[in-house]
Amino acid sequence: MGSFGNGPAGDRTGPFGGVAAVDKGVDFANYFCTYAFLYHQKEMLSDRVRMDAYYNAIFENKHHFLGKTVLDVGTGSGILAIWSAQAGARKVYAVEATKMSEHARALVKANNLQDVIEVIEGSMEDVSLPEKVDVIISEWMGYFLLRESMFDSVICARDCWLKPTGVMYPSHARMWMAPVRSGLADQKSNDYEGAMDDWHCFLEDTRNCYGVDMSILTKPFAEEQKKWYLQTSLWNNLHPNQVIGTPATVKEIDCLTATVNDIAExxxxxxxxxxxxxxxxxxxxxxxxxxxxxxxxxxxxxxxLTTAPSVDNGTHWGQQVFLLNPAIPVYEGDDVDVSFAMTRSKDNHRLMEVELDGRVKQPSGNLFQPFRKTFFVE
Structure with a gap:
């Protein structure tokens, strides 16, 4: 989730970051196929916060588009390319890795913009354009900004095709974290305990009915269920009152200068x-x-464009929630100090692993209840 289309995949070795090569067939099966369906495009196009931000960014800043060349990375339905053309762009290259390009091409023609917009089906890393562009526009953001790793393709496009005087839409990004309260913590703990109770009933039934002792599998089953219920981050649209501490910026990105290595860890x-x-x-x-x-x-x-809990009605991105088990009692004025680390999953470069290592400090300086936990953003 998190794009007007999808970020083209490809081999992420070489000058764009030096990270491991990605099998394109596997990547397409795991990621791109989702964006080839109109129902998924409709979900994103119905996000008014998202749509209004991009619409206003383009039409309130027509000087960046009037008479200019534009590259839309991951065009999806083609809406950003269409807006760019309507704002006066001379030429728009709309790159899309899936068969959604056919729908985009039809939509462009239906809006009489086929002389301005050229829809190109292919991976951004493999596409060759006839000229450099003045603007790169893309909605590349995934859950918690970097899930999906689509920004890699935007960086590739920028390094290959953006003029030295060109602009990026968006130009900057920030990641935030804040402590929260939520009944989900208790719910997920109960779900885990319920799964383990059910497992033990299963062991007993299998032993009594079929004469096979499967208890040797209890530890791996528990680890599997623990990862699912207690270590996997959750999508949620939080109410502002659930944020119990001051938010903090954990990463700032300048889209004009960021590299893949800057965001990989x-x-x-x-x-x-x-x-x-x-x-x-x-x-x-x-x-x-x-x-x-x-x-x-x-x-x-x-x-x-913000996905903070304060947004009315929320966005399709929501927030990612990282639950602690058990919850920790805290009091007004306490300080929570956290060491945050986020890296790409070893099994799938589009997924993330997050580690939080922290402590709660009372105003008196006393320490209590340190915590450390690894989470999976899947």
Whole structure:
């Protein structure tokens, strides 16, 4: 999730970051196939926060598009390419890795923009354009910003095809984290305990009915269920009141200069002050992106797209919630100090692993209830 189309995949070795090669067939099966369906495009196109941000960014900053060449990375239905053309672009190259390109091409023609927009089916890493472009536009953001690794393809496009004076839409991004309270922590713990109770009943039935002792599998089953219920981050649209501490920025990205290595492994230390007496049930992560242009060619009106819990009705991205088990009692004025690390999964480069290592500190300086946990963003 998290794109107007999908970020083209390819071999991520070489000048774009030096990370491991990706099997294109496996990558397509795991990721791209989802974006080839109109129902998924409709879900994203129905996100008004998302749509309004991109629409306003383009039409409030027409000077970046008027008479310019534009590259839309992962065009999906083609909506960003169409808006770019409507804002006055001379030429728009709309790159799409799936058969959604056929729908995009039909939509472009239905809006009489086929003389301006050229839809190209293929991976961004494999596409060759006849010219450099003035603008690269893309909605590359996944859950907690970097899940899906689509920004890799945007970086590739930028390094290959953006003019030295070109602009990126969006131009900047930030990742945030904050402590939260949530009944999900208790629910997931209960779900895990229920799964283990069911397993033990299964062992007894199998032994009594079929004469086979399967208890040797209890440990791997418990590890499997623990990962699913207690270590996998959750999608949620949180209410602002569930945020119990000051939010902190854990990563800032300049889309004009960031490299794949900059985002492949993130490490940050942050602190948060607890605002009330409650339980620390975990942490929430979200992001915002900004359309600022570049220093030499700024936006006439800067637009922000945020997925924070404060957004009315939320977005399709929601927030990623990382639950602690058990929850920790906290009090107004406590400091929560956290060491945050996020790396790409070894099994699937589009998924992430997050490690939180922290402690709660009382105003008196006393320490209590340290915590450390690894999570999977899947």
């Amino acid at each position: 993130l490490r940050s230390n942050f602190s948060s002050v607890i605002k009330c007496n409650t339980r620390l049930c975990g942490f929430s992560g979200w992001f915002d992106v900004h359309f600022r242009g570049r220093m030499e060619d700024p936006a006439q009106k800067e637009i922000e």
